[in-house]
Amino acid sequence: MIVADKKPVEEIIEYVKDCRKVLVLGCNECVTVCEAGGKKEAGMLASALRMYYANQGIEDAQVDERTLERQCDHEYLEEIRDIADQYDAIVSIACGVGVQFTAEKYHNTTVYPGVNTCFLGATEQRGLWTERCQACGQCILAYTGGICPVSRCAKRLFNGPCGGSSDGKCEINKELDCAWQLIIDRLKAIDRLDLYEKLFDIKDWSTDRAGGPRKVQREDVQI
Amino acid sequence: MSAKTPSKLEKIMAAGHLGVTSECGPPRGSDPEVIKEKAELLRGCVDAINVTDNQTSVVRTSSLATCIHLKMMGMEPVLQMVTRDRNRIALQSDILGAASFDIHNVLCLSGDHQSFGDHPQGQNVHDLDSMQLAWTVRKMRDEGRFLGGDEIKRPPQMFVGAAANPFADPFEIRVPRLAKKIEAGAEFIQTQCIYNIDKFEEWIRQARDRGLTEKCYIMAGVTPFKSAGMAKYMKNRVPGMDVPDEVVKRMSDTPKEKQAEEGLNICVETIQRLKELEGVSGFHIMAIEWEKKVPEIVERAGLLPRPEVE
Structure with a gap:
């Protein structure tokens, strides 16, 4: 699978600090298995961003969360067709493929990466993923x-x-x-x-x- | 084996003499006097001088430029090339560049990983590995063709070398690996520094059994210790180095002011013992930042005067 690691939340805050309506978009595939970008992590990141806005006294900020089956597939990305343009930014916590495919599909919406995509690897044990392939x-x-x-x-x-x-x-x-x-x-x-x-x-x-x-x-x- | 190139080093070993090489690390600056001073220390006591290629992944004056300085001083350089920093286009281009200055020796290496050096965030290339580089130089020389297949006008005339570490793991593939390097095109081998002589002799014996010493000149690598501290450092900190406990003890048991002398004694004794070993064709003396001691080592080891060849 594609293995990703969470970006520091401070880095993501730096991207979205001036936004008022943000969608955190998770992916149910590889990043869920490596616990970096699935539904659970989307919830955690959305909470962290809400807390940031609240601490800054920004009351009109809205952070929504959604997790798609896949972000590397037209079919599933279509599920946010009606809502994508309502957001100042989408933070995709899929791999780099998902981030880019989301950005390509929603041309006028800003899309930020919420994870660092690392390599093609395996789960050696819970919390330990190691590289196996460079797709040469x-x-x-x-x-x-x-x-x-x-x-x-x-x-x-x-x-x-x-x-x-x-x-x-x-x-x-x-x-x-x-x-x-x-x-x-x-x-x-x-x-x-x-x-x-x-x-x-x-x-x-x-x-x-x-x-x-x-x-x-x-x-x-x-x- | 008969000489196939104008390399003086090759001719000396082809004539049945023991070859002697040493090395010169280029400076971390552009002052050519540093190179010239180091090289002058080696004049007349070695047949050729290896010029390292950004050794330990630290940026230095290029190996090729330094080799040209040596050539202009009338000395014979061995161009070291690592596959870490250049792809096949740049490597072949630099081989031609060296050949245009009639540099007749090349040593093909993979190079230390960049994480050891002063630019650990850099990319590494490794488009080819060291064996494939040796194969490339042989193709350029023997077939007069680039890897891409096109013809080379005035192909390089280079004696092709590679390194071998008889002490790295796993030991069981060390000789098969040497066989692969020779199959790839290596005509001479310079080994890792030898302190564990028994293990080296076992490696040479296995190489002889496979007929490898008949196909390739093996130059035994030696490095004199300057101090007991250096011996311990080499034993514990340098990957792939095998320094037996008794050698470290011999250095440690020597009073501090006599340790440098003892280091030279060990080096000379190693050469004297290995001179008699069938399959050893020469010595590569790596006196790291201690080039001034090379003449003494060569003389005491009975390797002077250096032979003259046509």
Whole structure:
């Protein structure tokens, strides 16, 4: 899923301090799972903003909250069609995709981000999410034991590990696993250490961010 | 192995002599005199001088510009290139730039992570990794082509090197990893500083068993300790460094005013022991900010005079 983290409320207040009517817009998908931008967090942020306005003596301020099934889908974003233009600003606490799609759809309404979108990751345990994928557009996991050096090696080495791997940990942080140690352990476990011996070709990064904004177009599923 | 490039370092090792290199870290400023002073200390006692590329991710004068200064002084540089700061376009461009000054040695590295340096908020590139960079230089040289496939007019003539750390984890893939670097195109290897000689000998033995020392010149890396404090720092704080307890103890048991001398003794003894080891083709002496001691180390280790080659 897309993992996001809450922005400090002070930063959000700085965006909306001159607004009088604000909609906090949550999303029921990834940001709900990572507890940064779901219904619960929309309520908490809306309360914090109401408290701010009250403390400032701004009595005519109105903060509403709403959580959509998804903000990355026309269908669900249409649900606020009738009310969007009533607000001075929408604070979207979806990922960066949701913030942008909301802004694109409601062209004349100011939309602010309420979270920092961090990475594609997994829930390791409650309150701990870690990165697994950088969406490079050309998956190589078949050759690396199912562990991704692009997202998990600090130098994204294709022929690692570097000389800084020590006791299975990365040189930049003793708490961070060395991705190449994990890859080698996995290749050993599945009896495919032969894959380690193969020199990895230079990567075509044109399917990554480097190639410009990307799209996936599937004529077979288009209506 | 016979020499394939005009590199003096390659010719010396191809002739069966032990090669000797040292290194020169460029200054954090633009004064060329700093470079020249350091390099003069090494004149006549080494075959080539490595020039580091923003080592420890701290901004310094560029490796290429410094190599040109050395070249103009009549000395032979080894251009260190890290893949951290430049993409494949910039790397190939700088290889051509170096070749235009007839710089004949390159050492391909990934580079320390930028979080160690003075610009930890910077982006890192790693478009290629160190092995892929070695492969790139070989393609440019041997096929006369860029990575993109176009022809190079006057291709670079570079002796291609890479680093190896026999002591990093996991140890079991250290030799397979060396094999990969050689397959990628590395013709010489400069190793991490050696203090754990037993472990290094085991690594060389495994490399010999795979025939790797017949395909590549292994230059053993050594760094003299200036003090017991430095030995402890290297043991505990430098990632991938293996300093055995007895070496630290030897330094600590030496009176403070004699520690620098003892550090040099350890360095010289290491070279003398490894000189006899089959598969070692030379030495890379990294006297960090202590270049003035390199002539003494080389002399005491019996590596002078340096051979002349055509």
